[in-house]
Amino acid sequence: MRILKYLKSKIFIRTIILMVIFIVSLIFGLKAFLAYTTNHNQKILVPDLKKMSLEETETTLKNLSLNYIIQDSASFNPEYPPKSVIDQDPEAGDYVKENRKIYLTLNPSxxxxxxxPDLLNKTKRQVETHLTSIGFQIGKYEYIPDLGKDVVRKMKFKGKELEMGDLVPKNSKIDLVLGDGSLDGAADDLEKIEQDEVVEN
Known part of the structure; x- marks a missing residue:
């Protein structure tokens, strides 16, 4: 009877009301705390960083409270300025939260x-195929008196004669010096051989 009387008392009802108010307040307080700590509903539009310099990118992201990490550079793309952003993750137009890291891929300089490679004294076709397969372009042709018609005697880059092992930027134009197949070339070779023999004797 005492229990039943207590359950009907104002003290019990007041206690229940206070407990409900406390639980509801606790739930709303936790939701507000989680929303604050996780930046809930906060959305930042990721800008398009492509073709921006690293300095411009840093300023843009800093103003938006975003961070960045530079990944390995990609293959050089002539359509983008050197050392500019060539790719980004997340992509432009995505929504992220504050302090999110944007991963950047930069264009090499x-x-x-x-x-x-050693391609001298090979045919024009062989040399062209080899050079283009490793990333070069074929530039101008120059012919010299030589018995070997269309045989590559020299290779040049920007007017400078190349030797095996020289380092040249990919996609560069390599000029080829070819024999014209003339008898004059054979005569020159014969004369050179005779001169060498005289010197040796």
Missing amino acids: NYKKIAI
């Missing part, structure tokens, strides 16, 4: 350099 130039094409990587490739060693010149």
Whole structure:
């Protein structure tokens, strides 16, 4: 009877009301705390950083309370300025929270350099195929008196004669010096051989 009387008393009802108010307040307080600590409903639009310099990118992201991490550089793309942003993750237009890291891929300052292979005294077609397969372009042709028609006697880059092992930026134009197949070339070779023999004797 005492229990039943207590359950009907104002003290019990007041206690229940206070407990409900406390639980509800606790739930709302936790929701507000979680929303604050996790930046709930906070959305920042990721800007388009492509073709921006690193300095411009840093300023843009700092103003938006975003951070960045530079990843390895990609292959050089001539359509983008050197050392500019060539790719980003998340992409432009995505929504992120404050202090989110944006992963950046930068465009190198130039094409990587490739060693010149030993291609002298091979045919024009062989040399062209080999050079283009490793990333070079074929530039101008120059013909010299030589019995070997369309045989590559020299290779040049920006007017400078190349030797095996020289490093040249990928996608560069390599000029080829070819024999014209003339008898004059054979005569020159014969004369040179005779001169060498005289010197030796």
